[in-house]
Amino acid sequence: MTRPVTKAALDRSSSLHEVFALPEGRALEICLKLQAAILEHRLAPGVKLSEDEVGEIYGVSRTVVRAALQALAHSGLVAIEKNRGAFVAKPTIREAHEVFQARALIEPAVARLAADLITDTQLDDLRDHLEAEHDALHAGDMSRALFLSGGFHTEIADIADHRIYAGMVRSLISRSSLIIALYWKRSDTACESHSHHALMDAFEKRDGAAAESIQKSHIIDLHSGLDLKEKRAGGISLSEALTV
Amino acid sequence: MTRPVTKAALDRSSSLHEVFALPEGRALEICLKLQAAILEHRLAPGVKLSEDEVGEIYGVSRTVVRAALQALAHSGLVAIEKNRGAFVAKPTIREAHEVFQARALIEPAVARLAADLITDTQLDDLRDHLEAEHDALHAGDMSRALFLSGGFHTEIADIADHRIYAGMVRSLISRSSLIIALYWKRSDTACESHSHHALMDAFEKRDGAAAESIQKSHIIDLHSGLDLKEKRAGGISLSEALTV
DNA sequence: CAATCTTAAATCGTATACAATTTTTGTTCA
DNA sequence: TGAACAAAAATTGTATACGATTTAAGATTG
Known part of the structure; x- marks a missing residue:
């Protein structure tokens, strides 16, 4: 048989x-x-x-x-x-709100998991990532800095070792990239870097509660850095009429 | 022009x-x-x-x-x-845990949103849904009862009027259906019906906090109703050897 | 001259055909 | 008998071809 x-x-x-x-x-x-x-x-x-x-x-x-x-x-x-x-994709203002709402719910929970599980080598990797982000920012390469910034978040999701959350975070980060391309208001992105460093500290201490709290604040801060006031809609559809 | x-x-x-x-x-x-x-x-x-x-x-x-x-x-x-x-798909035990962890995080938040937004007609629809669930259960049609039970959760997500959450919930509910097919332990499903009725009450009162709390308990309860003890793995691969 | 209709080009939706890989089947040999 | 090998059948991966729909261009008319 x-x-x-x-x-x-x-x-x-x-x-x-x-x-x-x-x-x-x-x-x-x-x-x-x-x-x-x-x-x-x-x-x-x-x-x-x-x-x-x-x-x-x-x-x-x-x-x-x-x-x-x-x-x-x-x-x-x-x-x-x-x-x-x-x-x-060209996310609407509504979708932008929804994406950052979802991130504010999920990513803090993911950060807490990651803080409990993170290994020393993963800490090193995260530090390297942060440095690359820093370099790109200093070199004025905004696109790359933003790309790496997103990668920081997905890397945390991978560390949390939770497939479902990781998939969700990946999808949300991807959309966020488009949303930021369309609706970013603030000119300074230093705030990002600051939050990411604070997260690193929490990870180093394996302090899940702190990581969760910092991540939540960070994402709410990102959300508030967007210009989601409807008025843009008209302007966009106009430029769209020209380019498309 | x-x-x-x-x-x-x-x-x-x-x-x-x-x-x-x-x-x-x-x-x-x-x-x-x-x-x-x-x-x-x-x-x-x-x-x-x-x-x-x-x-x-x-x-x-x-x-x-x-x-x-x-x-x-x-x-x-x-x-x-x-x-x-x-x-x-044949979800693993690990995925089962992850799915219900994610549900326990997301669905309570969704329930709170829904409680704040639900209209009278939507309340009626939910009641009808609940009744159909009840009928199926009494008729002994377990498959249909389970199917409708999942539908109850996705309907709440639709009421919350949040595309991102709705998509996530839909996906999680789908996987849950498979997980339950594989790992359901408890013979009684009356508990489900009870939780859903409690949720209805919260919705009728537009009590978001209550809805959130009830939903969280409900999902944790569902999670605990699964038999996720690894031992099954062997048994499953055996039956699989026969049927496939 | 602007709006409408007609016609042509481009693009997508689907079916079919062939190549690559896997699975099964059949055979041989220890 | 059972394992190892070889050939055949079945199934998926990919390319191509044709019909349907949309888009753009041109002609027509008030």
């Missing part, structure tokens, strides 16, 4: 392919490249992502491009409109 | 196509049918969903089936393994 187990089956049982519903192979590659481009603000919200165009750029068929775009749509970075195509 | 606006463009600006990244048209149809089948436990966790088979059943090509399966994978109901195909 026992049959020789196939090689592939053995691989499966051992490997931790718990990557959480990402498209596999080629599609994932394109998915990540597009995601990076969007998160680094090299693709502005509202820009059209033509299937043929993207496919030709990366040398793949529309089939795989569609898979990648669909995945990005699920993570909220891309909006797909029937018979019209895919566009870099 | 002004060009006559296309009909489709007008439709777009007016219609609220904020359906949140679901596949459009045919794919959505199949997506919903498969989802219903899984949530009603007519498709057991681990069952293979062959592209050809599903396509032939619903009379569509593999292309659209793939889109539907990918969407379901993103919502956590289906697991796709490279070069092997799609299967009804």
Whole structure:
């Protein structure tokens, strides 16, 4: 009755392919490249992502491009409109509020978990990350600084070692990147860096309560740094009329 | 300079196509049918969903089936393994814990929002829903009772009128359905019904704090109603060896 | 000259076909 | 008998082709 187990089956049982519903192979590659481009603000919200165009750029068929775009749509970075195509998502003011509300609920809980679990090597990694963020800021590379700032938050989620929370945080951070691109008001971003350093201190002390509290304040502060006053809507749809 | 606006463009600006990244048209149809089948436990966790088979059943090509399966994978109901195909997801014990941890964090907050926003007609709808749940329970239709029980939670999320939370809750409820199918321990489900009635009372009084508190207890109670003791793992893989 | 209708180009939605991989089946040999 | 190997069948991954819809351009008319 026992049959020789196939090689592939053995691989499966051992490997931790718990990557959480990402498209596999080629599609994932394109998915990540597009995601990076969007998160680094090299693709502005509202820009059209033509299937043929993207496919030709990366040398793949529309089939795989569609898979990648669909995945990005699920993570909220891309909006797909029937018979019209895919566009870099352009979060509404309402969605911006909702995203930061959700972050203010989830990320503090995640920070507390992370503080209890963080290892010394992970502390080192976080410190390195913070330094890179600092460097980018000093070099005036705002896009990269913002990108790294987001990465700081997702890294914490990974440390918390909670797949569900990690997925949620990743999605929320991605949307936040677009939201900040559209609605950022404050000119100084030093505040960010300060909060992140305070978080580092809490992590070093393994003080979960402090980490939770700091993270909550930090996100509320970020939220208040946005200009979400409706008036922009008109201006945006105008510029949209010109560019699209 | 002004060009006559296309009909489709007008439709777009007016219609609220904020359906949140679901596949459009045919794919959505199949997506919903498969989802219903899984949530009603007519498709057991681990069952293979062959592209050809599903396509032939619903009379569509593999292309659209793939889109539907990918969407379901993103919502956590289906697991796709490279070069092997799609299967009804089979949440691990760890994922079960994570899902209910997340629910215990998010749903109470959602319940509070809902209590502040709920309208009279929505109260009526909830009452109807509760009654249907009650009927199914009395009729001994466990699958349907469980299905409706999940629906109660998503309905609350819709009332809270918060897209991000609603999406998260929907995904968590879906996974919970699978988790319960795999790990439910308690034989009585009357407790559920009781909690839901208590929630109704809080909603009727528009008492957000009470709703939040009740919902949190309810979810913790659900979590404790699961048998997540690892030992099952062996038993499951055995039965799996027989059925698959 | 502006608005409407018609026609052409471009783009998406879906089906089908072929290549790559896995799984099964059948055979051989110790 | 049971393990190891080889070939065949089945299934997925990807590319391409064709029909449908949208968008843009051009002609027409008041």
